[in-house]
Amino acid sequence: MLIGKPSDIPSSEITSKSAYREFLNRRRFLKAAAITGASMLGADRLAEVLEPRTRADAAVTKLKTVYSPLTTTGEQLTSYQDITTYNNFYEFGVDKDQPAKNSGALPTRPWSVKVEGLVAKPRTFDIEDLLKLRPLEDRTYRHRCVEAWSMVIPWVGYSLSEFIKQCQPLSSANYVQFLSYYNHGVEPWATRETDIRWPYSEGLRMDEAMNELALLTFGLYGETLPNQDGAPVRIVLPWKYGFKSAKSLVTIRFVKKMPHTTWNDESSFEYGFYANVNPNVPHPRWSQEYERRIGLPFYEQRRKTLMFNGYTDQVAYLYKGMDLRKNF
Numbered sequence: 001m002l003i004g005k006p007s008d009i010p011s012s013e014i015t016s017k018s019a020y021r022e023f024l025n026r027r028r029f030l031k032a033a034a035i036t037g038a039s040m041l042g043a044d045r046l047a048e049v050l051e052p053r054t055r056a057d058a059a060v061t062k063l064k065t066v067y068s069p070l071t072t073t074g075e076q077l078t079s080y081q082d083i084t085t086y087n088n089f090y091e092f093g094v095d096k097d098q099p100a101k102n103s104g105a106l107p108t109r110p111w112s113v114k115v116e117g118l119v120a121k122p123r124t125f126d127i128e129d130l131l132k133l134r135p136l137e138d139r140t141y142r143h144r145c146v147e148a149w150s151m152v153i154p155w156v157g158y159s160l161s162e163f164i165k166q167c168q169p170l171s172s173a174n175y176v177q178f179l180s181y182y183n184h185g186v187e188p189w190a191t192r193e194t195d196i197r198w199p200y201s202e203g204l205r206m207d208e209a210m211n212e213l214a215l216l217t218f219g220l221y222g223e224t225l226p227n228q229d230g231a232p233v234r235i236v237l238p239w240k241y242g243f244k245s246a247k248s249l250v251t252i253r254f255v256k257k258m259p260h261t262t263w264n265d266e267s268s269f270e271y272g273f274y275a276n277v278n279p280n281v282p283h284p285r286w287s288q289e290y291e292r293r294i295g296l297p298f299y300e301q302r303r304k305t306l307m308f309n310g311y312t313d314q315v316a317y318l319y320k321g322m323d324l325r326k327n328f
């Protein structure tokens, strides 16, 4: 059986944030495949078996980096192998191993990031210029997915605030929106396996975006990002659930009102705009009290999830006076 089906999802672990939707989508796909016959049945997956694809991370190159004092210390780094083969990147498929297999055609050069909306002067940054804007820092952060798994990842980048200063946002800009690359030709899985409204959209309140932890990210383990991790540039927000950290950015838009965000659009009672890591607010379908650290021996994986993913000292001021249970 080449096509995954809902029963492939082990009930013992949560590996999908919208298992029900996946179920519906896959059933719809299976029906369509049955109607048109076996020749259509998972043609891309068949090709995958017959001819090995280009490794999606084949194009990575070394980056010149400096140490960052904002590095989280004392925890074992997740292996490069796990960070680059256990991914969420729904444009390239909903299963964890699909982004590594399917993202080889993401055209990461040439690449530019468009800055628009409420700024002194809209402009476009070439990726080569973005890479040179500030010294690239090695910054290791914990990464906590809303699906209750976690990693420790040595990212490479500089504070998003440094970039935002260059953009000269107007005082009327209350929020910043991040849009990911989307091209049906390159990412047919996006519409085949989900009913998400593409492109992937995320956002932050301006003061959150200016927090020093928010990282404009170009690499990991001292090298450029492999495609499956959001090449050539993404954001990383370690105090928030992973879905806030949009990958492969093409547009950064300064806006007055709270922008729409992909997972909030999909299921607003499960995924909020703020999405701060909070062990006290359960997801409607599972607890957020514990997480599973990927790559550790089975009996050492389970650990308590920390408020703001352990970054309370740096970010708690942003949410003073807010009801953290309501503003999930």
Ligand SMILES: Nc1nc2c(c(=O)[nH]1)N[C@H]1C(S)=C(S)[C@@H](COP(=O)(O)O)O[C@H]1N2
Residues within 6 Å of the ligand: 083, 086, 087, 088, 089, 090, 091, 143, 144, 145, 146, 180, 200, 228, 229, 230, 241, 242, 243, 244, 245, 246, 247, 248
């Ligand atoms: N464009 C885009 N960005 C995305 C996603 C996605 O599906 N598409 N998934 C998010 C989720 S749910 C997580 S947990 C992280 C995963 O990042 P990683 O695969 O590099 O660990 O990316 C986030 N950014």
Ligand SMILES: [Mo]
Residues within 6 Å of the ligand: 088, 144, 145, 146, 147, 241, 242, 243
């Ligand atoms: Mo996630």
